[in-house]
Amino acid sequence: MARLAVIGAGAWGINHVRVIAAEPRCELVAVADPDPRALDHARTAAPRAALLADSERVLADASIDAVVIASPAATHARLAVAALEHGKAVLIEKPLAMSSTDAQRVATAAGRSGRVAMVGHLMVHHPAVLRLRELFSSGQLGALHYLHCTRVNLGRLRRDENALWSFGPHDLSMIDLLLGCAPLTVAARGQCVLQRDIEDVVFLTMRYPSGELAHVHLSWLSPRKERRLTLVCSQRMVEFDDVAPDKLRIYNKGYESPPSFSEYGQYLVLRDGDVHIPQIAMDEPLRVQLHHFLDSMKTGVAMRGDLASALRITRTLEAAQLSLARDGEPVGVDQSL
Ligand SMILES: NC(=O)c1ccc[n+]([C@@H]2O[C@H](COP(=O)([O-])OP(=O)(O)OC[C@H]3O[C@@H](n4cnc5c(N)ncnc54)[C@H](O)[C@@H]3O)[C@@H](O)[C@H]2O)c1
Known part of the structure; x- marks a missing residue:
């Protein structure tokens, strides 16, 4: 079963926490957010997940297969590249990045790691x-x-x-x-x-x-x-x-x-x-998107929310x-x- 973590559990990220925690096909292992109020909300939605103030601990944990990044937009590209370099698949909230140069960096890191990178284009x-x-x-x-x-x-x-x-x-x-x-x-x-x-x-x-x-x-x-x-x-x-x-x-x-x-x-x-x-x-x-992400982790390819489309959008x-x-x-x- 895939072991997932959520980075950023604010107004939107908490929805990922809820949906992943309820999903039988994966396990929500950790939630990272520097804001203790966000972690409090996460505790209610996912009582079994580790609650961490520092996302570095998620990246350093080799037992975590994939991360969902729902932190502020300006942090997406940096966190996604770091997660890919640590060998994790990533589901990155929109917008993928705030520039096409940064979006390309994520695509390059995904290519190098061989891990799936998908963007949360929910629609x-x-x-x-x-x-x-x-x-x-x-x-x-x-x-x-x-x-x-x-x-x-x-x-x-x-x-x-x-x-x-x-x-x-x-x-x-x-x-x-x-x-x-x-x-x-x-x-x-x-x-x-x-x-x-x-x-x-x-x-x-x-x-x-x-x-x-x-x-x-x-x-x-x-x-x-x-x-x-x-x-x-x-x-x-x-x-x-x-x-x-x-x-x-x-x-x-x-x-x-x-x-x-x-x-x-x-x-x-x-x-x-x-x-x-x-x-x-x-x-x-959000649940359909999660299933697509879990399937993509198995096949190695995201058919929707893929990086090529995200690059065009950026x-x-x-x-x-x-x-x-x-x-x-x-x-x-x-x-x-
Ligand atoms: N797909 C959708 O429909 C949808 C809807 C709303 C928001 N979003 C996107 O989700 C992202 C988050 O939006 P939001 O409304 O939840 O914002 P928010 O400000 O409510 O939450 C962001 C959270 O990230 C935390 N954070 C900041 N830096 C961090 C870091 N380095 N590591 C871990 N956590 C960190 C903050 O403490 C905060 O709790 C944005 O990119 C936004 O565009 C998507």
Whole structure:
């Protein structure tokens, strides 16, 4: 049975502690966090795990096979490289790193160690997103014209990440799952309202190699919680709404060219058909992600949340950050991989 440890048991890391502690396929051996309050919470969720103030003790423990890193974003790359160098598999919370140079360092360390490194792009393990990918890749939806994401709420302010780096990985990872590539260009404009030099709201526009357009609205300063991804394709339109009870809606809507027409205005006809809501068996995405990580440790390959996609996402975030500094000037995204 795999022996796991969690590094960083704050607001989000405690969820990893809970899910790993309840998982019969692995054992939660230790939780490391310098904050005693975090360790107190971990004690309740995982009474059998060792509680450590120093993550070095986790790294030095040769009996630990893998670590989940859920410390602040700025520490991810350094801790991930150290864990890989100690021969451990790693599941790193998003964002993988705060620069593509650091993301590449993790990829190099993973290559050298031969251990699996996976990034906690939670949305790519969401059952409704997986169904959406199935539908999209089956061709039933037709050709993708554009997609649009909204991830807004009145939420927690962060000091070490702006709304782009905090929320952006979720939407970029879903788009990457569907399209399997980085955008050619990204343009981003944002607004720092509550803290100096930290954007609370970001509007991101991306152009993909096959011509598709994507727009993403990210904010923690908004009146209502919205988590939506809309795909507008030639045959169907689909909405994934993570706060609605029916997560996926498939609209038989669009425009069609009839084979023949007599008047100019009839060359495109509106198709305003039914809405289909598929039944989706739900499972907690964090648990699905953990199972994927445990499977990947066995096979040696992560099929989702893999480093190649995380590197594409980091490069996109980096280009978007540059575009933010230039008030929306489109910036090219490095395509080499
Ligand atoms: N996947 C998701 O849906 C999701 C949701 C929220 C947050 N996150 C990500 O999880 C990470 C943590 O976010 P959070 O909201 O829990 O932050 P947080 O500030 O609440 O928790 C971070 C914890 O890490 C601890 N820590 C700091 N340095 C450490 C070190 N060197 N070793 C071990 N522990 C250390 C802190 O004491 C704190 O308890 C961030 O990268 C964030 O973006 C992911």
